[in-house]
Amino acid sequence: MSAPLLDIRGLRKSFGGLDVVRGLDLQVGQGERVALIGPNGAGKTTVFNLINGYYAPDAGEIRLGGVDLVPIAPRRRIRHGLARSFQNIRLIGHLTVLENVLLGAHVHAGGPLAMLLPLGLGRGRRLREEARARLAEAGLADHAGSLAAGLAYGLRKRVEVVRALMARPRLLLLDEPCAGLNTQERGALLAELHRVAEGGVTLLVVEHDMHFVGGLCGRAAVLNFGEKIAEGTPAEIAREPAVIEAYLGHAPERYAHA
Amino acid sequence: MSGYTAAILTLLAINIIAAYAAWLPLAAGQVNLGTAGFMAIGAYSSAVLSNEFDWSLPMAIAAGAVCAGGLAMAIGGPVLRTRGLYLALATLAFNEVVRGILINLDVVGGAAGYPVIGHLGLAPIAACAAGVFLLALWLGASRLGMNLHAIEQDETVTALFGVHVPFTQLAAFTIGGVLAGLAGGLYGHHFSFIEGQHFSVLLSVTIVLSVVLGGTQTVWGPAIGAAFFTLLPEIFRGAAAWRYVLFAAAVILVMAIRPQGLLTRADLMRLRRVVRLA
Amino acid sequence: MIAQQLVNGLMLGGIYVLVAVSFTLFFGCLNFLNFSVPALFMLGGFLTWAGVAAGLSWPLAVLLALTVAALASLLVERLTWRLQRGGPPLIPLVSSLGFLILFENLVLVRWGSDARAIPSPFGDANWRIGDVVIGLPQLFGLILSISLVFGLQALLKRTKLGRGIRSLAENAETATMLGVEVDRVAPRLFLLAGLFCALAGVLFSLSYQLVSPYMGDQVALKGLSAMVLGGMGNIWGAVIGGLVIGLVEIFAVGALSADHVNVVVFGILLLSLIIKPTGLFGDPALGQQKL
Ligand SMILES: Nc1ncnc2c1ncn2[C@@H]1O[C@H](COP(=O)(O)OP(=O)(O)O)[C@@H](O)[C@H]1O
Ligand SMILES: [Mg+2]
Numbered sequence: 001m002s003a004p005l006l007d008i009r010g011l012r013k014s015f016g017g018l019d020v021v022r023g024l025d026l027q028v029g030q031g032e033r034v035a036l037i038g039p040n041g042a043g044k045t046t047v048f049n050l051i052n053g054y055y056a057p058d059a060g061e062i063r064l065g066g067v068d069l070v071p072i073a074p075r076r077r078i079r080h081g082l083a084r085s086f087q088n089i090r091l092i093g094h095l096t097v098l099e100n101v102l103l104g105a106h107v108h109a110g111g112p113l114a115m116l117l118p119l120g121l122g123r124g125r126r127l128r129e130e131a132r133a134r135l136a137e138a139g140l141a142d143h144a145g146s147l148a149a150g151l152a153y154g155l156r157k158r159v160e161v162v163r164a165l166m167a168r169p170r171l172l173l174l175d176e177p178c179a180g181l182n183t184q185e186r187g188a189l190l191a192e193l194h195r196v197a198e199g200g201v202t203l204l205v206v207e208h209d210m211h212f213v214g215g216l217c218g219r220a221a222v223l224n225f226g227e228k229i230a231e232g233t234p235a236e237i238a239r240e241p242a243v244i245e246a247y248l249g250h251a252p253e254r255y256a257h258a
Numbered sequence: 259m260s261g262y263t264a265a266i267l268t269l270l271a272i273n274i275i276a277a278y279a280a281w282l283p284l285a286a287g288q289v290n291l292g293t294a295g296f297m298a299i300g301a302y303s304s305a306v307l308s309n310e311f312d313w314s315l316p317m318a319i320a321a322g323a324v325c326a327g328g329l330a331m332a333i334g335g336p337v338l339r340t341r342g343l344y345l346a347l348a349t350l351a352f353n354e355v356v357r358g359i360l361i362n363l364d365v366v367g368g369a370a371g372y373p374v375i376g377h378l379g380l381a382p383i384a385a386c387a388a389g390v391f392l393l394a395l396w397l398g399a400s401r402l403g404m405n406l407h408a409i410e411q412d413e414t415v416t417a418l419f420g421v422h423v424p425f426t427q428l429a430a431f432t433i434g435g436v437l438a439g440l441a442g443g444l445y446g447h448h449f450s451f452i453e454g455q456h457f458s459v460l461l462s463v464t465i466v467l468s469v470v471l472g473g474t475q476t477v478w479g480p481a482i483g484a485a486f487f488t489l490l491p492e493i494f495r496g497a498a499a500w501r502y503v504l505f506a507a508a509v510i511l512v513m514a515i516r517p518q519g520l521l522t523r524a525d526l527m528r529l530r531r532v533v534r535l536a
Numbered sequence: 537m538i539a540q541q542l543v544n545g546l547m548l549g550g551i552y553v554l555v556a557v558s559f560t561l562f563f564g565c566l567n568f569l570n571f572s573v574p575a576l577f578m579l580g581g582f583l584t585w586a587g588v589a590a591g592l593s594w595p596l597a598v599l600l601a602l603t604v605a606a607l608a609s610l611l612v613e614r615l616t617w618r619l620q621r622g623g624p625p626l627i628p629l630v631s632s633l634g635f636l637i638l639f640e641n642l643v644l645v646r647w648g649s650d651a652r653a654i655p656s657p658f659g660d661a662n663w664r665i666g667d668v669v670i671g672l673p674q675l676f677g678l679i680l681s682i683s684l685v686f687g688l689q690a691l692l693k694r695t696k697l698g699r700g701i702r703s704l705a706e707n708a709e710t711a712t713m714l715g716v717e718v719d720r721v722a723p724r725l726f727l728l729a730g731l732f733c734a735l736a737g738v739l740f741s742l743s744y745q746l747v748s749p750y751m752g753d754q755v756a757l758k759g760l761s762a763m764v765l766g767g768m769g770n771i772w773g774a775v776i777g778g779l780v781i782g783l784v785e786i787f788a789v790g791a792l793s794a795d796h797v798n799v800v801v802f803g804i805l806l807l808s809l810i811i812k813p814t815g816l817f818g819d820p821a822l823g824q825q826k827l
Contacts, residue, residue: 052418078420090415092408094475094523099404107420109401115429118399147524167419287626336810343569343625344813347764351805354757358798369795410624459753463633470630499644506638513631514615517623 003066005030005202006051006171011060013046013226020046022226024060028171033193033203035213035234038223039247044206045087047223048173052084053077064171079107081170085160085177087206093149097140097159100148101131104166127166134162138192154185161189165196172196174205178212190215210234222246264380270488271380271387272445273465277472277480278394279437280465282430283345284474285403287410288338290431291462292349293438295356296326298457300439301446302366305374308447315376319443323436330435331428338424338431345431353459360454371453378447386444390437391481397433398477406430407475464502467509473519476526483519539668541786547671547743549782550678554736555759556766556774556781557685561729564769565705566722567625571632572612573733573759574752575639579605580737582643585654585747594657602734608639609730613723621718636752643749651748654741677739684732685775691728692771701725705769733759754798758785761805767815776816 004027011024020043028034036044049055051062053074062069064080072080083104091100102109102119105127109115120128135141138158143151148159157180164172177193178186186209193216197203207213213220214234222230222237224246230237237243276293283290304322307313313321337348366372397403405426408416417423446452464487472483486508491501512520555577562570580601587597616631661672692698700721733756740755741747762781766773781801788800808815 054414054418075417075420075422078418084418086415090412092411092416094411094518095404095407102401103404103408103416103419103421106401106405112425112429115402115405115426116397116400118396119401119404124401145527147527150524163419284626287624289626289629333806333810337813343563343567343629344809346569346629347760348806348809350757351761351802351809354798354802355806358796358802362793362795362799459757460637463637467630467633467637470627499641499649502637502641503645506634506636506641509634510615510631510638513627513634514619517620517627 004028005032005065006204007061007063007066008047008051009061011047011050011062012058013043013050013055014058020226021050021057024223024226024228026221026228028202028204030170031197031200031202032219033197033205033217035217035220036204036206036223037208037210037213037220037237042223042246043226044223045175046226048084048175048206051173052082078167078169081168082173083164083167083169083171084173085157085164085175087175087179089153089156089160091148091156091159091163094147096145097135097148097151098128098131098144100159101135101144101163101166102127104163105131105168107167131162131166134165135159137195138162139188154181157181158185158189158192161192165201169201171202171204174203174207176206176208178207178209186212210238266488266492268380268383268448270485271383272441272448273468273484273488274387274481275390275437275441275444276465277469277484278390279434279441280462280469281394281474281480282397282406282434282437283427284466284469285410286406286427286430287413288427288431289343289346289466290349290434291346291459291466292353292356293434293465294457294459294461295349295353296330296435296438297442297445297461298356298360298452298454299326299329300442301452301457302360302372302442303439304443305372305446305452306366308376309374315378315447318376319440319447322443323439326439326442327432327436330438331432334428334431334435338427350459350462353457353462357454357457360457367453369454371451374446374450374452376447377450378444383444383448386440390440391477394477394480402426402429410474464505467505470519471509471512473521475518475523476521478526479519479521482521486520537667537790539666541790542783543668543670544674545783545786546779547674547678547782548786549762549779550674550681551736551740551743551755551778552759552762552781553685553775553778554681554732554739555756556762556778557688557771558729558733558736559756559760559763560766560769560771560774561701561725561732563763564771565701565725566617568617569625569629569632570612570616570729571629572609572616572635572639573729574756575636576605576609576730576752577733577737577740577756577759578643578747578749578752579608579639580734581741581751582647582652582737582747582749584738584741585652586647588654589652598738601738602731605734605737606727606730608635609726609734610723611635612730613726617722617726618719640749640752647749649749651746651751654745654747656742656745658742671743673739674743677743680739681736682775684735685771688728688732688771697721697724758801761801764805764813764815765808767817770815770817773815773817 006028008024008026011021013021038044050057064082067080069077110123117124135144140158143155161177177189217234220234220237221228222243229242229246230240280290280293300322303325304318307318307321308315333352337345361369405421409423413423468483468487469480473479487505490505558573562568583601583604584597587600612635616628620627656673658673663670692702704721758781762777763774766777785797785801788797
C-alpha cells in the first residue's frame with residue numbers, strides 16, 4: 001500500500017489531567033472508508049477536533065497526504081483538503097441553506113476582492129450552481145431558500161454534509177452523521193456517501209449505527225478511553241470480545257464460548 | 259417643506275449613515291463603542307480641509323471619511339486579534355481619547371468648538387444616505403456580508419471553513435470607520451459648528467443601541483433603528499430625557515423578548531412571500 | 537507635593553477599586569461586561585444626596601440609596617443576563633447599556649441634570665502629617681474599600697455562595713451539572729457586585745461632595761480601565777489597577793491639566809488593550825468556548 005492519506009501516530013491529548021486520547025495510531029488510505037467507533041466519551045470527537053486543529057495535540061503527528069498538519073493553523077487546514085461535519089449541528093441559523101452550503105466553498109471563492117462581490121456574481125456564479133447541484137443530488141433542492149434554523153433536525157444534519165462537500169475535500173470527517181435520522185433518511189445518506197466515495201473522497205466516519213457502518217465502511221477502528229482497542233472489518237469488530245466488553249462495561253462471559 | 263421637517267430629515271439621514279457604520283462590525287458580533295469618535299475624526303478633518311485649505315466640500319468630506327477609516331484600520335488590526343468584548347472596551351477608550359484630544363486642541367477651537375464655513379443642505383446629505391444604503395444592500399448580499407453573519411453566530415466553525423475571521427472583522431470595522439467619518443463630515447458641514455463634547459461615548463452607545471434595536475440580521479435593521487431613535491421625540495414631544503427613557507426601555511424590552519431585534523431575516527422572507535402572493 | 541499627590545491618588549484609587557472589582561466580578565464570573573455599573577454607582581451617590589436633601593438622616597439616606605441600587609441590579613439580572621444566558625455575550629452587554637441610559641435619564645427626569653453639592657457629614661475633617669493633608673472621609677473610603685475586597689475574598693473562599701460563584705466563573709454549564717443553582721447564585725452575585733459599585737458611589741459623594749446624573753460615566757470608565765489594566769476577572773488585579781489609575785489621574789492633573797486626564801487614562805486603556813489585552817494579571821483562557 002502506498003503512503004496513507006491520513007496518518008496519525010502517537011496522538012495524545014489530555015484536559016486538565018484527564019487523558020482523553022492516549023497514543024492513538026490510525027491510518028486511512030486514499031479512497032478508503034473507515035469508521036471510528038467506540039462508546040460515548042471514548043474520545044472520538046476529540047480526535048476529529050485534533051485533526052482539524054480546534055485543539056492542539058499534546059504529542060503525536062497528524063499527516064494528511066504526507067503534510068504535517070500540526071503546525072498549520074486550523075483555518076488553513078481546509079485548503080489541504082480536510083472538511084468535516086459536527087456532532088451537534090453547527091449551521092448558521094439565520095442564513096439560508098444555500099448560503100450555508102456556499103460557506104463551505106469559501107476556499108474556492110477567490111481573494112479578498114472577491115469577498116466584496118454579491119454571491120451570484122463572477123466566480124460565485126459557478127459556485128452557486130455547484131451548490132444547487134449538490135443540494136439537488138442530496139434531495140435537498142426544495143430547501144435551498146429556507147433558513148437553516150427553520151429546518152427539521154434530519155435535514156440540517158444532511159445540509160452539514162453537503163456544506164462540507166462544497167470544500168471539495170480529499171478527506172471528509174463525519175461526526176455521527178446518522179444520529180437523529182430516521183431509517184429512510186439513513187438510506188438516502190448511505191447512498192449519497194457511496195456516491196461521494198466513488199468520486200474519490202476518503203471518508204472517516206464516527207457512527208454508532210453498526211448497520212450503517214457495515215453498509216459503508218470497509219474497516220473500523222474501535223476507541224475506548226482514548227486507546228484503540230481493535231481494528232478490522234465491521235464484521236470482525238462485532239465479534240471482538242474487547243469491543244463487546246467496552247460497550248457492555250463487563251466481560252462478555254456468556255458470549256465467550258459462543 | 260418646512261425648515262423644521264428638513265432639519266429632522268437631515269438628522270435622520272446622518273443618523274442612518276452612522277447606523278450603517280456601527281452595523282457592519284455588529285453584524286459580525288463586534289460592538290464598536292467608538293462610532294462617535296470616528297465621526298469626530300471625519301468631522302474635524304473635513305472641516306479643517308474645507309476651512310483652512312479651501313478644499314471643495316465633497317473632496318474634504320471624502321478625505322475626512324478616509325482618515326477615519328485609516329484610523330479604524332490602525333486600531334482594529336491589533337485589537338481584533340483578541341476576543342470579542344475587548345473591541346467594545348478598546349473602541350470606548352478610543353472614543354474618549356479622541357474627544358479628550360479635540361477638547362484640548364486649540365487649533366480647532368479646543369473646548370469652545372470649531373465653526374465650519376462650508377454648508378451642505380438636506381439634498382446632498384440625503385443623497386449620501388441613499389448611497390450608503392445601496393452600499394449596505396450590496397455588501398449585505400456579498401460574501402463578506404455572509405461571512406460576517408456566519409462569524410457572528412459561530413466564529414469557530416466559520417474559521418474552520420477557511421474564513422480569516424480577524425481580517426473579515428477588520429474589513430467590516432474599517433468600512434464602518436469610513437462611514438462614520440462620512441457621517442461626521444456631513445454633520446459638521448450641515449450644522450456649521452462642531453465641538454468635541456458632541457462626539458461622546460453616549461452618542462456611540464445610542465447608535466449601537468438603535469442598530470441592535472432595528473436588528474442586525476438584515477440590511478433594513480439599521481435604518482429602522484435610526485428612524486426609531488430619530489423620530490421618537492417627534493412622536494412624544496416631551497423633554498429630551500423622556501426620549502432617552504423611552505428609547506432605553508424599548509431597547510431593553512426588545513432585547514428581552516426578541517434579541518434579534520425588530521426585523522429578522524425570517525420576518526423579511528415572510529414579508530417577501532406575502533408581497534409576492536398579493 | 538509628590539507625597540500629597542500620592543495620597544490623593546490612592547484615595548481616588550480607592551473609589552476606582554470598588555468599581556473595578558464590581559466590573560471584574562461580572563466579567564470574571566459571568567463573562568458579562570455589565571455597563572449598568574456606572575448607573576448603579578450614580579444611584580448610590582445621587583440618591584444619597586436626594587435622601588439627605590429630602591430631610592433624611594445620613595445613615596438612612598445611604599441605606600435607601602443602596603437598597604434602590606441593589607434592586608436595580610437585580611432588575612438588570614432578570615432582564616439581561618438571565619434571559620440571555622449562554623447566548624452571545626453581545627446581547628446582555630447591549631441591554632446593560634440600555635439600563636445605563638434608562639437609569640440616568642430617569643434620575644434626570646426627576647431631578648434635572650444639574651450637579652448638586654452635598655454636605656459632608658464629617659465636615660472638612662482632615663489629618664496633617666507635615667505638609668501632607670489627608671482628608672478623613674477619603675481615608676475612610678480607601679480603608680473601607682480595601683477591607684471590603686478582603687471581605688469579598690473571604691466570602692469567595694469560605695462560604696457556600698462563594699464556592700457557587702467560583703464554579704460559575706469556571707463555567708456556567710459545568711456549574712449547573714455540579715448542582716450549583718445558577719439561578720440562585722447569579723442574583724446574589726448581582727446583588728454583591730451591584731452593592732460594591734453603589735457603595736463606591738456613596739463614598740464618592742461623601743469624599744468629593746458633588747453628585748449629578750452623569751457622575752457614574754467618567755468614574756466607571758476609569759474603573760473599567762482599572763479592571764482591564766489589572767487583568768479582567770482578577771480581583772486583586774482590579775485593586776492594583778484601581779490604585780494605579782487613581783495615581784495616574786492625579787499625577788496627570790498635576791503634570792498636565794485636568795483637561796488632559798482623559799487622554800492619559802484612556803490612552804493607557806487603549807494601549808494596554810492593544811499591547812497586552814489580558815492585563816497585568818489576567819487569565820488568558822477566560823471566555824474560551826467549547827466545540
Ligand atoms: N474541551 C474539553 N475540556 C475538557 N474535557 C473534554 C473536552 N472535550 C472533551 N472532553 C472530555 O473528553 C472525553 C471524550 O470526549 P469526546 O471526544 O467528545 O467523546 P466521544 O465523541 O467519543 O463521545 C469526555 O470525557 C469529555 O468530557
Ligand atoms: Mg462525540
